[in-house]
Amino acid sequence: MRDRRKFPRFYYECVRAYIPGYAKPFEVGNLSLKGCFIPMENPPRPGTILNLELELPSIGRIPIRAIVMHQGGSGTRGAGLQFLEIEGGFHHVYAKFLKALQLIEEARNIYDELISSEE
Incomplete structure (x- = not known):
């Protein structure tokens, strides 16, 4: 099936979502510039x-x-969210965070290639 997403998804285990009305935070399944899955x-x-x-x-x-x-x-099961608004300058912070995740993913891929070539 063709992926119709406009923005790349990133998977990072340490992002949490705090939603009013829920007792505990949720681990976020994936992130993109315009949304996430919880x-x-x-x-x-x-x-x-x-x-x-x-x-x-x-x-x-x-x-x-x-x-x-x-x-x-x-x-x-979960909530696929589309972001409507990220308040003020926080949008810039979030975009920079996603850029850092992209760099981490690239580094992880290089690492995996190095490890698999040694085997």
Whole structure:
């Protein structure tokens, strides 16, 4: 199946989402410039507007307003979010964080190539 996403997705294990009304934060499944996926048992219905905070490791929490676009697929339940607004200068912080994730992913790929060539 062809991927129709406009922005690349990044998978990083340490990003958490804090959503009002939920007791604990959620691990974020993937991130992009315009959205994310949060695995959860009882996701809000599509069309629900959420005000949440994403906690970026070594940076802090950034406020985000998002809409639930879907409740998962391929067996994974959760909330597929499209970001509507990242407040003020926090959008710039988030974009820089994603750029750093891209560099980390490139470094990981180079590392994996080096390790597999030694075997």
